[in-house]
Amino acid sequence: MNIIDYLKKYKKNDDIIKDIGKxxxxxxxTGHIDSMNDFAEINSKYNFKILAVDDDEVxxxxxxxxxxxxxxxxxxxxxxxxxxxxxxKNNYDVVLLDIMMPKISGYDICLKIREQFSLSQLPVIMLxxxxxxxxIVRGFECGANxxxxxxxxxxxxxxxxxxxLML
Numbered sequence: 160m161n162i163i164d165y166l167k168k169y170k171k172n173d174d175i176i177k178d179i180g181k182x183x184x185x186x187x188x189t190g191h192i193d194s195m196n197d198f199a200e201i202n203s204k205y206n207f208k209i210l211a212v213d214d215d216e217v218x219x220x221x222x223x224x225x226x227x228x229x230x231x232x233x234x235x236x237x238x239x240x241x242x243x244x245x246x247x248k249n250n251y252d253v254v255l256l257d258i259m260m261p262k263i264s265g266y267d268i269c270l271k272i273r274e275q276f277s278l279s280q281l282p283v284i285m286l287x288x289x290x291x292x293x294x295i296v297r298g299f300e301c302g303a304n305x306x307x308x309x310x311x312x313x314x315x316x317x318x319x320x321x322x323x324l325m326l
Contacts, residue, residue: 198321199230207324208232208250212242212268213257213286218309222255222286225313231320239263243271251281253323256303258287258294266301273302282323286311 211222211233219235226233234249236242239260246254254272258265269283282304287294290308298306304326305319 202230202324205252206232207252208234209253209255209320210242210245210249210251211235211255212239212260212265213237213255214239214260215257218257218286225316229317239265239268242268246272246275246281253320254281254283255286255320256283258285258289258298266297269298269301269303278302278304279326282326284319284323286316 209226209231211219211226212235213219213222214237216237219237223233223235234245234251236245237260239262242254242256243263245251256265256268265285265287269285272281272283275281283302284305284307285298285303286307286309287298288309289295295306304323307316307319
């Protein structure tokens with residue numbers, strides 16, 4: 160499903176689709192975003208919203224700053240139970256999810272997300288220090304769309320988030 164079909168099906172706002180500039184519309188139809196300006200224009204129209212879940216407040220601070228640089232709305236929590244509540248009550252476009260958290264692991268949260276949302280309805284990116292192949296595979300088995308190990312580079316993180324936003 161391309162971005163236009165997704166937006167028609169889930170965002171239900173054809174006027175926004177019509178408002179996108181011609182070059183940006185062509186970019187998202189073909190799946191290619193040619194410049195940061197295209198993404199900025201798309202984001203300004205759709206007002207993307209991300210949920211970041213991590214038990215480390217420093218990581219949440221860094222993610223918040225990164226999203227603010229890109230003018231992407233971000234909601235954060237260090238509490239896994241609160242994350243599940245927020246996902247039920249809000250309409251997020253992407254979830255950034257740490258694996259190692261108290262009480263409920265990121266794997267378990269991802270499994271719960273997949274009970275309600277498909278891979279394209281709510282993409283999940285695992286952000287974790289666990290970089291061995293078993294944990295990476297487990298993340299995908301639990302329903303993650305992508306997996307990034309910490310520490311991560313700003314450019315890599317933003318590239319992967321933008322790809323998920325364009326699904």
